[in-house]
Amino acid sequence: MSAADEQRPEQAPSSASEVIGAALGGAARKAGLDPTEESSTQKVVWSAMGGWRGILESVLPSLAFVILFTLAPDPLILSLGVSVGLAAVFTIVRLVQKSPPSAALGGLIAAAAAAALALWTGRGADNFVPGLITNAVYGTVFLVSALIGWSLIGIAAGFLMGDATGWRSDRRKRRAFRWLGIAWAVLFFARLAVQLPLYLTDQVTALGTLKLIMGLPLFAPLIAVTWLVVRALYPRASPQDPAPSA
Template sequence: MTDEKRNDAGEPAASDILGAALGGAARRAGLDPAQSGSTGHIVWHAMGGWRGILESVLPTLVFVITWTVTVDPHSHQGNLWLAVGLSVGLAVVFTLVRLIARSPASAAIGGLVATAAAAALALWTGRAAANFVLGLITNGAYGSVLLVSALIGWPLIGLAVGWLMNDGTAWRADKRKRRAFFWLTIAWAALFAARLAVELPLFLADQVTALGTFKLIMGLPLFAPMVAVTWLAVRGLYPKSAEPVSESSSLDGE
């Protein structure tokens, strides 16, 4: 690690730590530009394969279908307890299957926690639309952080890729890389902003079925092409011979 990447006390700079955290997360998701593999394979791996897709989609899909088919034509309310019960139940099943199979369960556990928290919020407020509040907050937070990082000249995509490719923050001196990482980060921020722009009015109008439907439509179907574009752009910026950061230099202990 170069001196310019450390502060006066010899500790890693904030950009180093953040880059390591983001890069480590990308690597665990299978998004390491230094590794070989077709774009389709990388995107599929990033989504978690069939299991990951089912874990991501089914709880929300079951919630939406259950709520919709149980809506009373007079009160315009569905069976909230049944909807959240089936949704959380599915998340529990997915987590147990991974634990029994001794496969990595962090994504399933994270999904279970998020599903349970959303269900608890919906039950506490008595509003089915509240089941999607955490997703709205997440989209707003991610979009804002990505946008700000690009505007101040430290796009998060660049920090993650710099760590993965053992490039540190040297990419900031390369106009081509800096421009590419700026626009990639802006594109990801725009994705989260678009989700929020579509889903927030539906939430405020209490349009549960439409809200859940658009959440699914703007989820993996938009995530997959964004991963593909990012992957292709990064591979175009770095030759295949580029050396990835060694495991021993990882700041997250992996």
């Protein structure tokens, strides 16, 4: 086997990591998660949640569905219609104000797909199937990537900090990003472990309530921890630090 052949297995992961890093890093910047910027942890978490608008877009459609389904489960189309309608209103408001509609549009598409499935099966619990699938997929991807040494957190942080894949040669960074990836996987799998039994037993109200409780309230502190760890691994140079001597 030639030296060129020996190097080929390493080239593909590097190229893939650059593409994934660019995508994740771009998404992180749009969400206000750029470690190169001087921001407080509170501001970063608030920005990642999208502020009050983001919180309302995330919570209100599901909350409306749970309340209406609990008070009047029949007809199912009422609770589903209000949920999708709220998501549509948020999207229209963003379009009118010419603000980035991606978050609200994504919520609208997810709400519409979930509602269509629930109407097709006639089961209110099926409104939560997309969320269950999302948790399973995200949990698996975060866990596998962390265990094989290509943590998605590390790939995104490396792109944002101009470190590319250099963090993989730093034992401290590699270990930190591995555990951060595992922590995110645990969050997604914990949601799945709690919510799947409720789905299987058709406990719609409890399922919807726990989905809300295990949403932003768990997302926010993990975002804060991730931000603090990345900032600790890549400390900003102080303006007063002396320049290295020649």
